[in-house]
Amino acid sequence: MAEPLRHPPGTFDVLPGESAAWEDLLALFARVAAAAGYGLVITPTFEDIRVFQRIGESTDVVRKEMYDFVDKGGRHIALRPEVTASVARAFIEHRPPLPWKAWYAGSNFRFERPQAGRFREFHQVGVEAFGSADPDLDVEVVTVGWDFFRALGVTALEVQVNSLGDAKCRPAYRELLLAYLRDRRDELCVDHRARLEENPLRVLDCKKPECRAVTAGAPRQADHLCDECGAHFERVLGGLRQAGVVHQLQPFLVRGLDYYTRTAFEYAGLALGSAQDALGGGGRYDGLVAAMGGPDTPAVGLALGVERALLALEAEGASAKDRRRLDAFVVDLTGGEAARDLSTSLRREGFRVDRAFDSRSAKAQFKAADRSGARLALVVGPDETEAGTVGVKDLTAGGEQVSVPRSGLAAHLRAVLG
Numbered sequence: 001m002a003e004p005l006r007h008p009p010g011t012f013d014v015l016p017g018e019s020a021a022w023e024d025l026l027a028l029f030a031r032v033a034a035a036a037g038y039g040l041v042i043t044p045t046f047e048d049i050r051v052f053q054r055i056g057e058s059t060d061v062v063r064k065e066m067y068d069f070v071d072k073g074g075r076h077i078a079l080r081p082e083v084t085a086s087v088a089r090a091f092i093e094h095r096p097p098l099p100w101k102a103w104y105a106g107s108n109f110r111f112e113r114p115q116a117g118r119f120r121e122f123h124q125v126g127v128e129a130f131g132s133a134d135p136d137l138d139v140e141v142v143t144v145g146w147d148f149f150r151a152l153g154v155t156a157l158e159v160q161v162n163s164l165g166d167a168k169c170r171p172a173y174r175e176l177l178l179a180y181l182r183d184r185r186d187e188l189c190v191d192h193r194a195r196l197e198e199n200p201l202r203v204l205d206c207k208k209p210e211c212r213a214v215t216a217g218a219p220r221q222a223d224h225l226c227d228e229c230g231a232h233f234e235r236v237l238g239g240l241r242q243a244g245v246v247h248q249l250q251p252f253l254v255r256g257l258d259y260y261t262r263t264a265f266e267y268a269g270l271a272l273g274s275a276q277d278a279l280g281g282g283g284r285y286d287g288l289v290a291a292m293g294g295p296d297t298p299a300v301g302l303a304l305g306v307e308r309a310l311l312a313l314e315a316e317g318a319s320a321k322d323r324r325r326l327d328a329f330v331v332d333l334t335g336g337e338a339a340r341d342l343s344t345s346l347r348r349e350g351f352r353v354d355r356a357f358d359s360r361s362a363k364a365q366f367k368a369a370d371r372s373g374a375r376l377a378l379v380v381g382p383d384e385t386e387a388g389t390v391g392v393k394d395l396t397a398g399g400e401q402v403s404v405p406r407s408g409l410a411a412h413l414r415a416v417l418g
């Protein structure tokens with residue numbers, strides 16, 4: 001027999017019930033982003049592969065992890081590994097007035113080795129702000145993420161922040177770092193021994209103990225910033241303090257993507273193991289838009305991992321419960337018309353209503369009503385039909401069934417449901 005069909009490795013299904021936590025998370029992010037003036041942007045899940053190549057030819061995301069293919073029209077396509085480059089492409093294409101502030105939610109694809117908290121299709125929510133180099137915008141972006149996590153219920157949280165300098169001061173730092181690492185090349189991990197010259201900053205991001213031991217004593221970008229970058233970073237740190245965002249200077253935070261300038265940050269979920277504790281990250285990318293062929297435009301943004309955020313909630317014992325989602329469940333003892341007509345009209349009046357199908361027995365329908373999580377059962381039997389009433393029974397508090405005239409049912413439900 002053929003293998004049963006299953007979801008591909010590194011992907012998953014989220015079923016109703018479990019997905020309530022996703023709905024809450026997405027609604028909360030939309031609210032927090034809108035409160036700061038960000039509007040929803042929707043871009044394609046796949047793009048011309050060149051859109052993503054600017055993320056960094058030396059990053060694993062571009063070198064090894066992209067899902068790319070030639071489509072039937074002969075175009076070289078990639079499923080998006082992240083959203084920032086797509087939003088930058090949309091910005092360049094449509095040239096909206098500045099500042100342009102957008103938020104998004106959606107899937108990303110990276111061919112990584114699946115493990116806890118690491119998937120091949122994963123979901124992000126994020127914001128991107130184009131058109132201002134003001135450090136207070138960096139603070140706004142970091143604070144949006146911080147406030148979102150706090151409102152979600154993630155409390156064991158810390159922001160790690162660094163400055164990566166800019167085109168003026170980074171080249172000198174790069175040389176300094178390269179000289180330091182060249183002297184210790186033999187002590188680095190095999191991979192970085194070979195790729196040192198290509199991008200020495202990547203070594204700072206290496207989690208292997210060999211590289212960690214070498215980089216512990218490496219020169220730090222934050223100590224070699226030009227005056228402008230230094231002042232920018234000071235203002236960001238002051239703003240984070242002012243906003244009550246718990247943060248820590250992480251001198252070797254370089255992030256896994258190459259487009260960052262100046263501010264780079266990550267949200268660390270302290271209740272999670274180190275392999276999956278990055279709940280999100282972001283930073284300034286003042287050079288990306290120009291590198292993609294657009295006008296010179298400063299920008300800053302963040303993306304948060306939805307799966308990671310939910311894992312953090314779970315690790316803190318605060319995972320969202322499946323709230324009672326239905327207002328009422330219709331139990332029809334007349335053969336089905338009442339269930340059909342009453343549920344339709346109540347839904348149109350704004351109530352969340354479900355019902356049973358297939359002319360089930362009264363007992364089976366009450367059982368289904370209980371299982372549905374509905375607050376109320378609405379019972380329609382021959383007597384109710386005759387009298388033009390509906391029996392209303394509270395499924396959570398117990399108590400007697402009360403008879404309510406059909407004409408006054410909506411008002412009654414509103415009063416009971418609050």
Ligand code: HAM
Nearest residue numbers: 082084118119122278279280281282301302303305308
């Ligand atoms: P990133 O650090 O690559 O940044 O991803 C952001 C977050 O997405 C990570 O911190 C993590 O929570 C989640 N994530 C990444 N890869 C996976 C995976 N394989 N499985 C599960 N979760 C994952 C970016 O994507 C940038 N676009 C952020 C940004 C926005 N920078 C500026 N604007």
